[in-house]
Amino acid sequence: MTQSPDWVRLQKALSVEAEYGFTDLVGKQYRFSEFLCLSFGQTPTVITALERRRWQEMASQFARYPQLTLLERQHLVAEASQFIQQIEQGSAGAQGRRGAGEKMYNQQSKTQVKQPPTTPIVKTNSEANSGYSSNLSLDQPLANVAEIGVRKGGYLTKLNLYTVRDLLFYYPRDHIDYARQVNISELEAGETVTLVGKIKSCNCFTTQKNNKLTILELVITDQSGRIKLSRFFAGNRYSNRGWQEALKRRYESGSIVAASGLVKKNKYGLTLDNPEIEVLAHPEDTIDSLNIGRVVPVYPLTEGVPADMVRQAVTAVLPAAAQLKDPLPSVIRNQYGLVGLKDAIANIHFPSDSAAKEAARRRLVFDEFFYLQLGFLQRRQALRQVQNSAILLPAGKLIEEFEQILPFKLTNAQQRVINDILNDLQKPTPMNRLVQGDVGSGKTVVAVIAILAAVQSGYQGALMAPTEVLAEQHYRKLVSWFNLLHLPVELLTGSTKTAKRRQIHAQLETGELSLLVGTHALIQDPVNFHKLGLVVIDEQHRFGVHQRARLLSKGEQPHVLTMTATPIPRTLALTLHGDLDVSQIDELPPGRQAIYTTALTGKERNNAYDLIRREIAEGRQVYVVLPLIEESEKLDLRSAVDEHQHLSESIFPEFQVGLLHGRMSSAEKDEVINAFRDNKTQIIVSTTVIEVGVDVPNATVMMIENAERFGLSQLHQLRGRVGRGSHRSYCLLMSSSTTPDARQRLNVLEQSQDGFFIAEMDMRLRGPGEVLGTRQSGLADFALASLVEDQEVLQIARDAAEKIILRDGNLEKLPLLQAELDYRYQKLMGGAILT
Template sequence: MNLSDLPKLGNKRIKALSESGIDTILDLMNFLPRRYLDKTTVLPIRQVSGNGEQVTVVGRIKKIQQSGYGRKKRLEIIIQDDTASLKGVWFKGGYYIKKQFSEGEVVAFFGKAKQYGRYLSMAHPEVDKLDDKSDISDLKKIVPIYPSNNAFSKHRITNKLIHSWQKQILQKEKPPEFLPPYILSEYDLPKRHLAYRMMHFPQSKSEYKKAFIRFKFEELFLFELSVAKTKHEVIEQHQGPVFNNLGNYTKQFFNKNLPFELTEGQKSALSDIKKDVRSGKQMNRLVQGDVGSGKTIVAIGAILMALDNDFQAAFMAPTEILAEQHFRTLSSFLDPLDINIRLLVGNQKPTLRTDILTDIEGGNCDIAVGTHAIIQEEVNFYRLGLAVIDEQHRFGVKQRAEILTKGSHPHVLVMSATPIPRSLAMTLYSDLDISVIKGLPGGRKPVKTAVRPQKKQADIYRFVEEELAAGGQAYVVYPLVEESEKMDLKDATAGFEKLKKRFSDFEVGLLHGQMKSEEKDAIMQKFIENKIQLLVSTTVIEVGVDVPNASIMIVEHAERFGLSQLHQLRGRIGRGKRQSYCILIHGQKVSKEGQFRLRKMAQTNDGFEIAEADLKLRGPGDFLGTKQSGMPEFRVADIVEDQWILEQTKSAAWEIMDKDPHFEEPPHQELKKVFLPYFKERSKFYGMG
């Protein structure tokens, strides 16, 4: 059956449907209702309470009248049954509606009933014309309401017309089932053809809910199955380099050079990595922990395992400032070990770049630190055994795959200082094993967070002055670099000039993203050395800056920042032994969402709790901040709300992958037909397509 076989569907309407992604009969079947109108409650008018409940009432039209003037002109249709009267009111489109009805006709109104004065009223009710003999049971139904747009309105593709098309399709078409019978049974899912009927023509609320669960399940199941197969084919089947030798680098660093004791979380993560790199299979592990939990030391431990076994390591960061920070950190920690570390970023002089590339290819370079420049075609490693990727959410899954081309299946260690909610970890990072570093290194105190209005700024600055006088350092972060006429925000440049005068007894510095790399480095170095006590900055210091003596973080117009961003900024302090304070200053007008974010920051320091709240507010796409992430656009499922379904589909997917990875058994034949094209498309994100 084709779309053109449906009645009242000419070329213009076919084109309008196509603009909404509906090109086939199956596309139309998958055109989901955005909501449902429940008409199952039909009441005598006198029994309607008028408290805003949705009901259906039936009556004869007593009067059709227009009242009011100009913009306040409205159409009123009064209906009456044996018990009382009710008024339908239209504030728009009254002229057209008036032409459709006559006094004396029997009609059904459906909508929210409210009491206004002596009349019960419904604003813009749905109206069905009836004849005197009409069976009232016909009204007792649940009606799907489909999305509409300008093209639909222009070509009169109404809800009623779409519903009639769905009815004809379901009478002639029976979509094949591809979920195995044992999965349908185990998870209590309706068969596919029945689920379509339950979605478009539900007999009850529970029916359409069950249909949606079915379609959410199959959508998430195909995704989880693709991830499971990717892991099975790319990871389980690939031999990774074996790091059996625990040599001098590792022993000397952890036994002699490391100036502090490892936390239990760090020890656990290193134990996981050690097991992986000795297994003979390629490691793909995500190490996540809150800001300041000590992930860099774990990465150094993994790098030293590679070096002890005569392999090179690559360390990739999303920005130059973060790459430079990691380069300085690694150089500082590993200086006594005589390890050659090179920094590869975009804007280096040709002679320096050539020297670095020669070192990497010749094996002279032990550790290459850099941005995405590391995965460019011209970069060739002598013997790459480990790739460390920091702040994974800022890269794409495809970029993660590209690092694998730089060696013979090197181990991959992914790090994230942005705590990843469980639902995202189960989808986007399902191909990775996960280690979580809990807790903070010894001696660190939790940061105290306060939310203050702009009018309290003078008191806040007095507190900052006391802290600076006691030897501390402070950040003041602004959302913009230069003044914007469109938004009433303070900018970093103007703030810097003001704060220089206010804190004239101290050295005040300015840092923002438009500065040259050398300028930023010089400013940060001065701040690290306490030659600058107050650093005015934009969010360029969000990640990668580690100044243990900094004890105050002030965020101006904090209501304008996202939750994860605020948490990252707060993570810049509390890294030393001083008690640290984060002060979130907000303007006069704060949205409800802004108030929620500020409250959440004051309530908890737990990055995972904050990440879950942020994901619910923003959704996966905005949370990840990149279209290249590999996260698919789910049509029905919501990974935040549907985590329980996600867990079921992951379990079902791995059950198949463990028993029948090539889909050879009879129950999996129909699944194979649907899954393989889907997997071919998905595999492009993993460098397999």
């Protein structure tokens, strides 16, 4: 490895290959790809460490040459020729060779021009030099960065990386610490370490049993012992004779190497698991590798994009971080102890130590939260500047009459939330308030008072629910109240008959109809309100952004009240509803009893059946909920259809057992629910369609099959279907799972009735995207931030954003911050924020 390659022969081989159409020509001794692989196996002694890595990489690339496409071969040949020129020009005594090299390269460049217009034209050396890191711009395409090039740039587009800025902000998902250097005798399984030693022997071979598996075996020694290391290469291209010989020459006996990896124990003793290895000039030589002897970044990857390629590309563009302007005012950085943006970017990729990595991560997590909160608060401020919403009367005859007909007294929490709402409604600024309340806390009564405030002020109201079952439940309850108040209310769903639908449309347009309850049918074009003043949206996270927008467009800046029976942890509420005013009904009505909750195994099923028989004998009713409609071939789960047959024929033949699931028509659902409500059916077997909307105070048992398959918040919602009357109620969580995680989750339900605590635990155990029962919930797509681990950073980010908006709401004095907000907020939320 001490002699330099024959530059002229290399350039001539490249030129001839280009002239003959990149066909991997066969020479007297070798194919073109084998010759290049062998040639690049001879590392020149007069090149820099960075050039040495790139030179060695060329050997691997030419080993794969037969498998490359025509375009990839063209790029590789051009890149190799250009690289050789650069080395020649930087080497002493290269003047005599340069003329021949340039002539060869120019011939090859001309050949490239003859290719179809879609093939990129190879740049001259002077053009390429203008793209080196020292002259990088943040918006420069990665393909124009000399150390990356068109071919690697093409691979990086698979990760949606197109510019230098994209790559700088492509954060690692983890880091591996190889910074600790040890002797061979000090190795302990489970540690990540680096060792330096001398190669005792090297062997590289394709296995006889599998011709697609090639193994490199090295025996390394130091003053304390010896170790055998193996690297595995899967694929036909690695069985190439030239590639294997080049690899063996790189790791010649007597060479000094550094190796990093995870220490594992196998039948031969301790080893490093598929280690990273670099050849050193001497034992005290500096380790130049991106993967060895340091904290190594681990990036999110996709098929066909190797980790080393991303690390090398990041290293190439990292100097451009110096051009970054920090939009965050220094007063904010100092107040919250945040490092500068340039340092954060540098240390999130290649940190000097763990402290630098943590400081970098904290700053970048802050940024993700901060710009989201800043966008929320700016939108809320803009909304508050609107002064053309309906002014609704906070007091009046209708509200007084409604409070008189209620058979119960409002709780303090309900009264507090009602006051918040009525204060909002008497302002010309449109209300945008979220009411959170646990199951059974009385959110509907609060919404009715808001609707009555609109009606008594001469406006109409609309209430939209996500399912027909829930819409019908709201309608049934509202009709009973509105009839006593002599107010009209109608229900509009997909099942509404055409004649009735036309009647509703007509009454809406004349203003005759005060309140319309419905599903997404409310947002259809024929629905036109005469004077819409208030929109109530129940379980709003179940609606899409555009659905909510279309409903709001039915009026001119209507007030908006959203409700959810899914308690949301504060951190989740900030990131999902950061532009809303939030009220919580954190008190249950008097008389509501705690629901006895227990997790049972299959062996205890008969105990559950005995409890059900006792409750039905007392005149009570039972829910049995399952996750599936029909039996799944892949999952061993009890299905609703099969369980209904099993219970009605084998277990409870003396009782009436109903079946309810989402595939039934609205008429069929109504029939089943009405039969259960009238106690004609004692047991109802259902999927989670029962989760919201079915209110039967006589039901006292909720039995949930395969409970481990549900989220905690969903289980809590299901549990809330019982305990609505004066009798003691039970929730039986049936689970055959013995995993610690499943047991831990079900224990939370056994120990707590607090929906907000349960939601917090659900978020910690399963992640925020699952708490809402849907991944399409409008959550921001964070690259680094975790709503579970970074709650403290989220809070200070919210505080900082509030201070900024308070001082300069339009960010007129902070143009850099506004520009970054425009870019970040749209990218983070996909331009889809609308509450």
